[in-house]
Amino acid sequence: MALRYLVLILLAIVFLIPFYVLLRNAFSTQQNIAAATWHWLPDNVGLSGLTDLFGNSNVPIARSLLNSVVVSVVQTVATVIISALAGYGLARIDHKAARLVLVMTVLTLMVPAAVTFIPSFVMVSSLGWISSLRGLIVPGLFSAFATFLFRQFFLGFPHELEESAQIDGAGYWRTFWRVVMPNTFGICAAVGTIVFIGSWNAFLWPLLIGQDDAHRTIQVALSQFLTSQRILYPQLFLGSLVSMIPVLLVFVFLQRYLVQGVERSGID
Amino acid sequence: MSAAVVPRPDVVENRPGVRARRRHRALWFWIFTGPFFAGLMIFIYIPIVWSIYLSFFDARNTVTPTKFVGLANYTYLLTDPTFLRSLGTFVVFAAFIIPVTWASSLGLALLLNRVRVAKAFFRSVFFLPTACSYVIAAMIWRLSIFNGARFGLINIAIRALGGDDVNWLGGDGYWYWVALVSLRLWLQVGFYMILFVAGLQRIPADTYEAAALDGATGFRVFRFITLPQLRSTSAAVLLLVLIAAFQAFDEFYNSLITVGGYPPYAKPPLVYLYLISLGGNSQDLGLGSAGTIILTIIIAFVGLLQLRFFGLGRKEDRA
Numbered sequence: 406m407a408l409r410y411l412v413l414i415l416l417a418i419v420f421l422i423p424f425y426v427l428l429r430n431a432f433s434t435q436q437n438i439a440a441a442t443w444h445w446l447p448d449n450v451g452l453s454g455l456t457d458l459f460g461n462s463n464v465p466i467a468r469s470l471l472n473s474v475v476v477s478v479v480q481t482v483a484t485v486i487i488s489a490l491a492g493y494g495l496a497r498i499d500h501k502a503a504r505l506v507l508v509m510t511v512l513t514l515m516v517p518a519a520v521t522f523i524p525s526f527v528m529v530s531s532l533g534w535i536s537s538l539r540g541l542i543v544p545g546l547f548s549a550f551a552t553f554l555f556r557q558f559f560l561g562f563p564h565e566l567e568e569s570a571q572i573d574g575a576g577y578w579r580t581f582w583r584v585v586m587p588n589t590f591g592i593c594a595a596v597g598t599i600v601f602i603g604s605w606n607a608f609l610w611p612l613l614i615g616q617d618d619a620h621r622t623i624q625v626a627l628s629q630f631l632t633s634q635r636i637l638y639p640q641l642f643l644g645s646l647v648s649m650i651p652v653l654l655v656f657v658f659l660q661r662y663l664v665q666g667v668e669r670s671g672i673d
Numbered sequence: 674m675s676a677a678v679v680p681r682p683d684v685v686e687n688r689p690g691v692r693a694r695r696r697h698r699a700l701w702f703w704i705f706t707g708p709f710f711a712g713l714m715i716f717i718y719i720p721i722v723w724s725i726y727l728s729f730f731d732a733r734n735t736v737t738p739t740k741f742v743g744l745a746n747y748t749y750l751l752t753d754p755t756f757l758r759s760l761g762t763f764v765v766f767a768a769f770i771i772p773v774t775w776a777s778s779l780g781l782a783l784l785l786n787r788v789r790v791a792k793a794f795f796r797s798v799f800f801l802p803t804a805c806s807y808v809i810a811a812m813i814w815r816l817s818i819f820n821g822a823r824f825g826l827i828n829i830a831i832r833a834l835g836g837d838d839v840n841w842l843g844g845d846g847y848w849y850w851v852a853l854v855s856l857r858l859w860l861q862v863g864f865y866m867i868l869f870v871a872g873l874q875r876i877p878a879d880t881y882e883a884a885a886l887d888g889a890t891g892f893r894v895f896r897f898i899t900l901p902q903l904r905s906t907s908a909a910v911l912l913l914v915l916i917a918a919f920q921a922f923d924e925f926y927n928s929l930i931t932v933g934g935y936p937p938y939a940k941p942p943l944v945y946l947y948l949i950s951l952g953g954n955s956q957d958l959g960l961g962s963a964g965t966i967i968l969t970i971i972i973a974f975v976g977l978l979q980l981r982f983f984g985l986g987r988k989e990d991r992a
Contacts, residue, residue, distance in 0.1 A: 520972055
């Protein structure tokens with residue numbers, strides 16, 4: 406058992422090294438980072454880096470952070486609602502098209518959206534949505550994965566609650582919002598946390614759609630910074646650190662739901 | 674007489690009240706699933722069909738092309754050494770990342786499984802990198818840990834051990850694979866570890882008790898009890914890692930692209946497609962569409978093969 410803990414502690418240190426490096430670089434001077442010997446401690450602890458970062462007009466960090474917040478929050482809320490509705494319809498409302506919708510949903514699970522980025526780009530560009538928040542947000546709202554999870558969840562949902570609501574005269578709509586949804590916090594949080602982290606960290610689609618400064622998400626802005634002529638290490642790492650705050654908050658406070666979401670993603 | 678009182682099913686079906694109820698149900702079915710289904714059609718199915726159409730045209734800088742070129746886009750791609758090399762890059766990447774991720778995530782889950790104290794802490798530490806974006810991970814790897822200059826962390830360690838600096842991502846031999854595989858492993862392994870932890874918890878305790886009664890211990894228990902019981906979890910993990918590797922883009926792009934462009938090596942299929950169709954100076958949507966169709970066929974085929982091979986989806990396999 407002692408050996409097991411020793412291995413775990415060593416592995417934990419290895420896993421944390423990249424985060425340590427991020428922190429050290431964010432609060433170091435360029436010289437400290439570029440020294441030929443490793444400086445374990447940061448040499449520029451304080452908030453001066455932040456004012457430099459947000460004052461750097463070449464990299465509109467504040468604007469891209471705001472874009473990311475809008476895109477991720479809207480995508481998370483809308484995806485959960487759209488998928489919950491669709492999952493409920495597929496699980497509970499008997500209709501001859503249900504099988505077709507389900508098969509088409511499962512088929513798209515096989516072919517991930519990243520592979521079809523060119524067709525989606527063609528569609529979005531013909532809608533005139535390049536360099537717009539709509540273009541960043543809307544195509545990502547229709548998650549086959551989330552819909553499938555909700556369908557599976559509702560299949561196992563006890564009938565009794567809905568039946569008593571229907572006896573009281575409630576239709577599908579009222580039953581869903583008044584009786585079903587208040588009992589789905591766990592699955593909504595599980596799907597929501599996964600969607601939020603995926604949306605916040607997304608790169609390829611925002612790279613294609615956010616083609617001007619006003620529509621870059623934080624990941625695209627950081628990437629541009631990273632591949633530019635002259636890299637300001639401290640600012641870049643500090644910007645990355647700031648950009649991780651929302652996902653770290655989700656991670657710390659909602660990890661239970663995130664883990665549930667991950668567990669569900671592996672077992673259909 | 675009593676038989677005539679019970680109406681025949683088809684008569685019931687055609688009664689006005691039942692028909693109205695069925696129409697009512699159909700209406701509500703589409704109110705619930707309509708938004709999702711419409712989005713699926715508009716942003717996935719119609720674009721794919723449109724792309725099949727575009728793939729037969731010279732569609733440079735246009736989505737409504739007029740010059741039909743038949744299979745020219747396909748023959749161009751399938752004879753382009755760069756495209757074939759990008760498929761080779763994927764195969765090499767998959768050959769590393771799939772077994773390494775499977776073994777590491779299973780290993781971490783097994784390590785955690787019997788721990789009592791601080792289990793949640795260690796689980797969180799291994800899971801934490803999944804919160805990091807590939808862009809930031811690529812930045813940390815490229816600029817600090819695997820920087821080819823003297824101040825890269827690994828290079829400092831190598832020099833301390835008496836070795837020479839390695840230009841990790843600059844095209845020195847095949848060293849870039851060390852950086853790229855370790856990056857993805859670090860970022861993803863916690864995700865798959867969670868799946869294995871859940872899988873281990875589903876193994877009934879009496880299976881182990883029975884094995885203990887038979888005198889099985891240590892590796893034999895793992896080999897003949899644990900591993901077979903984790904079969905469906907393993908299959909799911911392998912499939913998810915494979916599909917994710919096929920979509921690799923973010924870390925390759927951000928680790929390797931420079932002001933001068935993308936280097937000729939380590940170019941996976943999506944990066945290749947991006948560079949020839951959208952990332953360059955002109956947009957060649959015909960070529961890009963043909964590439965999409967080829968990749969879609971490959972990933973669907975590989976997915977089906979793996980489903981068949983591992984029997985994922987057979988109900989009796991599941992705990």
